[in-house]
Amino acid sequence: MDFLRPATWEEALAAKAEHPTAVPIAGGTDVMVEINFDHRRPEYLLDLNRIGELSAWTVGEETVELGASVPYTRIMEHLRAELPGLAIASHTVASPQIRNRGGVGGNLGTASPAGDAHPALLAAGAEVEAESVRGSRRIPIDAFYTGVKRNALAADELIRSVHIKKADGPQQFSKVGTRNAMVIAVCAFGLALHPATRTVRTGIGSAAPTPVRARVAEEFLNAALEEGGFWESGRIITPSIAREFATLAAGACNPIDDVRGTARYRRHAVAVMARRQLGWTWEQYRGTGRAMEGAA
Amino acid sequence: MRVNFTVNGREQRADDVWEGESLLYVLRERLGLPGSKNACEQGECGSCTVRLDGVPVCSCLVAAGQVEGREVLTVEGLAEYAGNRAAGGGASVPGAATGEAGAGAARPGTAPHPGGSGELSPVQQAFIDAGAVQCGFCTPGLLVAADELLERVPSPSDADIREALSGNLCRCTGYEKILDAVRLAAARQEETV
Amino acid sequence: MPTTGTPTSLSQGSRTRGGIGESTLRPDGTLKVTGEFAYSSDMWHEDMLWGHTLRSTVAHAEIRSIDIAEALATPGVHAVLTYDDLPAPVKNYGLEIQDTPVLAHGKVRHHGEPVALVAADHPETARRAAAKIRVDYAELPVVTDEASATAPGAPLVHEGRGDHHSGHVPHPNIVHRQPIVRGDAGEAAARADVIVSGDYVFGMQDQAFLGPESGLAVPAEDGGVDLYVATQWLHSDLRQIAPVLGLPEEKIRMTLSGVGGAFGGREDLSMQIHGCLLALRTGKPVKMVYNRFESFFGHVHRHPAKLWYEHGATRDGRITHMRCRIVLDGGAYASSSPAVVGNAASLSAGPYAIDHVDIEALALYTNNPPCGAMRGFGAVQACFAYEAQMDRLAAALDMDPVEFRQLNAMEQGTLMPTGQPVDSPAPVAELLRRVKARPLPPEQQWLVAGEEADVRALPGGLSNTTHGEGVVRGVGYAVGIKNVGFSEGFDDYSTARVRLEVIAGEPVAVVHTAMAEVGQGGVTVHAQIARTELGVAQVTIQPADTRVGSAGSTSASRQTYVTGGAVKHACEAVREKVLERGRRLFGTYHPAWATAELLLEGGKVVTDAGEVLADLADVLGDEAVELELEWRHRPTEAFDLRTGQGHGHVQYSFAAHRAVVEVDTELGLVKVIELAVAQDVGKALNPLSVEGQIQGGTTQGLGIAVMEEILIDPVTAKVRNPSFTDYLIPTILDTPTIPIDVLELADDHAPYGLRGIGEAPTLSSTPAVLAAIRNATGLELNRTPVRPEHLTGT
Structure with a gap:
């Protein structure tokens, strides 16, 4: 095993080009578990800790450019207004120690369906900025997840940042685990209202081979809200609409039975989370003043 | 590979480090600092918590090569660190000296030790006084995490304490005495301010 | 009657600070909060090697062959051991039944069973070498529950059993079975106004102590070995290790290192024999540390159980009878399954007065992971089920569940299902x-x-x-x-060595036992007992090792009772010797030496009226008084194998x-x-x-x-x-x-x-x-x- 320590982004890209099998390590919260438990013996470890720009973010007009290694703790603390869904999701990641090290780049690189950031990114809308010595490209988040623990990155590419749409409305995120802290998602759900475009977007974690959006549910809700004039009136959403949205969200799942939960439970829980989050976000949209983010 | 970094204010060098080694392994097996504990090695228990450039992290998930040139605080340096902080000395431990890699053999440590040493940090003393230590294997990680909490939040609520320590498993105490200890340390800290 | 607040007579220890009844602080607390306390995984020795265990990847299989050549040829590897390398005729160990192979021989019986050992100069070298060991498994069908274990033609987990339970069990895949019959449950059931029955399932729990199995074995010049290890019972380990190494027990010197929790999971051996084998083979100190993954295979778990219960009650809320059947999954090796069966059976009625019971408890051999001791063993599984039954009975009778329990609660004098009165x-x-x-x-x-x-x-x-x-x-x-x-006739004793001496003018008590301090605070309590019994301020607790007699296990809620009892007993005997010495030296100076009840308080010999007769330092002089004594609680007896009756x-x-x-x-x-x-x-x-x-x-x-x-x-x-x-x-x-x-x-x-x-x-x-x-x-x-x-x- 070789340990590569590029001091700059350019050096990192060059190293990755030279050694496409090199495994990038930033927070180490995935890679080191695999090494400690002898699940993986990469030929090269490519340390990204020394590249400062990966831990920085820029708040722009439309989007936040979030460096791949910005720790979840920083997202929780500093980007709550701009990226509320991701901030809530960040707060549910593992433990304080892990949140201090891990970042969105790791979730994306591993592309585990259980990664907590995915539903929030899907719901908010985002593009992954991947770069190699060949150049830079932006991969829409919807096209990023290509299979179980597989993503759209080429062998020589590294994730530099994620461009995430700034919230134009309320966002929520929940995950189910069988413990009240430090738990991997049995399944997760994220919801973002986009009043500017009068759309809603969703994200589902751990309930399909990849993180997915509940597109049919989104389309149904978009249409129902439009037809009912809900965006203008701010009326309470009819329970039948919420129920149908929840059912369709569950329908977007393609889960399995595993040690963490049954497929049936996952579908059920996604429906409950979808319904609750629609209630929370819509209440907040209606501006009735109740704090909908809880203390999460 | 060789790794140079600072541990508890002292420059340290470790040689012949295998690239897959964790910071935890280097501390424990190469630098003679076994205070940080190896309970799960998967970031699910917090027993190996150290501060890396001031931030609490699981040292089992930091690759040894990643700490090159950085500062690490372990439970072994906690008393001195807290003492300097109380004295207004800021976050780093002065009096840096060069340490030798590879300390002597650890010996069974069950021999009694007179309590009430004046050199403990408030959190360390509170853990003893409140009965928060049983087997003690989780204790070093909890101390590092709790001390950092009290540095950030001098008077934490119970919910704050629970959240801050939710990454540190304890199998002996049921956590009640740990909560007591952090409350006690916070109260004592307030008295002295 | 005394008329003032001052007591007219003292009792031993009543004026001693830091004695029993006080919340004195742990003597190891400071070392534990500074990170200096040396746990078994913290051991380190110049020139040491790292041991690694290769474990079976399948649950039940014949081992056709093991090829270690490539592993052994790996640079940095000092030894690779398999069953064929075991040095003595004894190749198995076990707490009660020696059914557990040190290394698999021709067969593995559960997932994660140790098959081979590697010693190398770095843990990664050892892991890589272990990965090169080629084991050819021919998989066998598994038995995993009562139905599959006792089905006609079921594969036997252990063929040719000859252990002392094998004669009375109904099937060779049953480790032990204990029925208990008292009264006439059938007749009593006929008097019940309501009958409630239910099937209950208790999952497999892990002790999940945080300090992983680990230790350091150091070969000694005399051909023996010094072993630093975390365990619950040094002498039980020793009794199992020595025959397999082919060494007399004196040549294996065990010292308790820091124990990161236990909860029953360290009652069985883990790396002890393996570490010693590698150290003796290589001539170098060998450290072994399981990671969390391996730890789940490295110790027994709590028995999962399937329980069936039937209770009846009369309309006025009195329990008429109880019938139950408790099936515990012992997994591939016996461990403490027999004792778990005894507990489950004898405690299956719970803390209730029930005159008519018909009870059966048994433990299976299966190809699941071995199960053994964990906090509350046997009683935990039963309590889950009988308490569910109590709620259901109360509901059937439309009674408050607490009042229903209180109405049927046992009291002093109640007979247990075993016929033993609660005294x-x-x-x-x-x-x-x-x-x-x-x-x-x-x-x-x-x-x-x-x-x-x-x-x-x-x-x-x-x-x-x-x-x-x-x-x-x-x-x-x-x-x-x-x-x-420990119940059922086990000779449950402990040993304490106590010395009283003067150091730098101060009387100091030194307490030496082999009690495993696993976090529970036995060391704190021993010091308190010594202070109370000897009236001294300073007590030194010596590290636990095998140079003193057995303390029994740190389990079964027994250490404060039994080793605490042994420390008390030894202190009392030391006190008596000290007083004898005082009488001999100073008896002529004061009549109270002969007439009064004498106590040791505050470093002095005092009368029960509080009069000081002498300083302990003067009585002791340069001589230490030291005694090593065994102490045992009241004897118990075995349960009858057919009726379960007995004062167990x-x-x-x-x-x-x-x-x-x-x-x-x-x-x-x-x-x-x-x-x-x-x-x-x-x-x-x-x-x-x-x-x-x-x-x-x-x-x-x-x-x-x-x-x-x-x-x-x-x-x-x-x-x-x-x-x-x-x-x-x-x-x-x-x-x-x-x-x-x-x-x-x-x-x-x-x-x-x-x-x-x-x-x-x-x-x-x-x-x-x-x-x-x-x-x-x-x-x-x-x-x-x-x-x-x-x-x-x-």
Whole structure:
């Protein structure tokens, strides 16, 4: 095993080009578990800790450019207004120690369906900025997840940042685990209202081979809200609409039975989370003043 | 590979480090600092918590090569660190000296030790006084995490304490005495301010 | 009668500071908070090698061949050992039945069984070499439960059994079976107005101590070995290690290193023999440290159980009879299964007076992971089931569940199902009364300032699943009974060596036992006992090792009772010798030496009226008084193999819980809000430690109620979740406040009237939480742990 320590982004890209099998390590919260438990013996470890720009973010007009290694703790603390869904999701990641090290780049690189950031990114809308010595490209988040623990990155590419749409409305995120802290998602759900475009977007974690959006549910809700004039009136959403949205969200799942939960439970829980989050976000949209983010 | 970094204010060098080694392994097996504990090695228990450039992290998930040139605080340096902080000395431990890699053999440590040493940090003393230590294997990680909490939040609520320590498993105490200890340390800290 | 507040007579230790009854602080506390306390995984030696274990990847298979050539040729590798390298005729070990191969011989019987060992200069070298060992397995069908284990033609887990249980079991895949019959359950059932029966399932729990199995073996010049290790019982280890190494016990010098928790999981051997084998083969010190993955294979677990219960009661709420059948899965090797069976059977009726019982408990041999000791063993599984039955009986009779229990609660004098009378206080009804009398925690406690929801106080916690939606509160009660100490005729003794001497002008007591301090605070209590009995301020506790006699196991809630008793006994004998010496030296100077009752207080010899006769320093001079003595509790007897009758237990321990839970009924998530406990401890030698034991035991019971379970694939018998990612234990956000009510009703048979306390709180915690969840949801919930699927019907 070789340990590569590029001091700059350019050096990192060059190293990755030279050694496409090199495994990038930033927070180490995935890679080191695999090494400690002898699940993986990469030929090269490519340390990204020394590249400062990966831990920085820029708040722009439309989007936040979030460096791949910005720790979840920083997202929780500093980007709550701009990226509320991701901030809530960040707060549910593992433990304080892990949140201090891990970042969105790791979730994306591993592309585990259980990664907590995915539903929030899907719901908010985002593009992954991947770069190699060949150049830079932006991969829409919807096209990023290509299979179980597989993503759209080429062998020589590294994730530099994620461009995430700034919230134009309320966002929520929940995950189910069988413990009240430090738990991997049995399944997760994220919801973002986009009043500017009068759309809603969703994200589902751990309930399909990849993180997915509940597109049919989104389309149904978009249409129902439009037809009912809900965006203008701010009326309470009819329970039948919420129920149908929840059912369709569950329908977007393609889960399995595993040690963490049954497929049936996952579908059920996604429906409950979808319904609750629609209630929370819509209440907040209606501006009735109740704090909908809880203390999460 | 060789790794140079600072541990508890002292420059340290470790040689012949295998690239897959964790910071935890280097501390424990190469630098003679076994205070940080190896309970799960998967970031699910917090027993190996150290501060890396001031931030609490699981040292089992930091690759040894990643700490090159950085500062690490372990439970072994906690008393001195807290003492300097109380004295207004800021976050780093002065009096840096060069340490030798590879300390002597650890010996069974069950021999009694007179309590009430004046050199403990408030959190360390509170853990003893409140009965928060049983087997003690989780204790070093909890101390590092709790001390950092009290540095950030001098008077934490119970919910704050629970959240801050939710990454540190304890199998002996049921956590009640740990909560007591952090409350006690916070109260004592307030008295002295 | 005294007329002033000053006592007219003293008793030994009543004026001594830091004696029994005080919350003195741990003597090892400072080392533990500074990181200097040396646990078994912290051992280090110049020039040491790292040992590594290759374990079976399948549960049941013939081993056709093992090829170690490539592994042995790996640079940095010093030794690769298999069964063929074992040095002595004895190749198996075991606590009671020596059925466990040191290294697999021709066959593996469970997933993760040790097959080969490697010693190398770096752990990674050892791992890589182990990966090069080629084992050719021919898989065999597995037996995983009672049906498959006792089916016609079922493969035998152990062929040709010759152990002392093999003669009375109905099938070779049954380790041990204990029936208990008292009264006439059939006749009594006919008198019952209501009969309630149920099937219950108890999942496999892991001790999940945080300090992994580890140790350092150092070869010695005399051909022996020095072993530093974390264990619960040094001498039991020694008895199992020596024959396999082919060495006399004197040549294996064991020292207890720091123990990172135990809870039963260190009663069996793990790396002890392996480390010694590698050290003796290589001539170098060998360190072995399991990682968490390996730890799940490196120790036995709590027996999962299937239980069937039937209770009857009359309309006025009196239990008529109880019938039960308890099937425990012992896994591939016996470990402590026989004792677990004895406990499960004899405690299966719970702390209730039931005259007519028909009980059967048995443990299976299967190809599942071996199961053995864990806090409360046998009694825990039964308590989960009989307490569910109590609630169902109360409901069938339309009675309050606590009042129903109180009506049937045992008392001092009640006969156990074994016919043994309970001959010390049994305040079962009172414990229930106390937990019930506590005020309930406020409703909707998650609302901060009456408005905002703090998710940390809600089911799901930080995962932000509810802000109060779907949340229903429930309250549940349970009470349990656990035996203390080793039962069924076991010679359960301990040894203490106590020396009193003058150091730098001060009298100092030195206490040396082989008691394994695993975190429980035995070292604290020993110092307190020595202070009380010898009236000195300074006590030195020597490291536990095999240079002193056996202390027995740190298990079965027994150490304060038995080794505490041994320390007390040795101190008393030392005190008597010191007083004799005083009489000899100074008796002529004061008549009180001959006439008064003499005590040691404050470093002096005093009369019971408080008159000082001499300084201890003057009595002792340059001579130390030292004695090593054994002490045993009252003998017990075996249970009759057919009727289960017999005075098998020495003492009982009782605790009751009230659980208050909030359940997110839509998502099936649970937050335990409060777990109130009442426990009779006889005498709290160290109140702070007592609380710590009760809260810790309670939390382990909570864990098996709502999250902890080792999952075994029923087809392959392989462990599915050997990690802390998927075997979850409670975090501080899962653990409620645990208010404690301690009773101190002395057991006159025990030292200071104390009662063993470590296990009882683990028993009733689980059924109380289950009862509270049933109360919140109305669901039957006959298995533990409860998973979200069970609460949501998904």
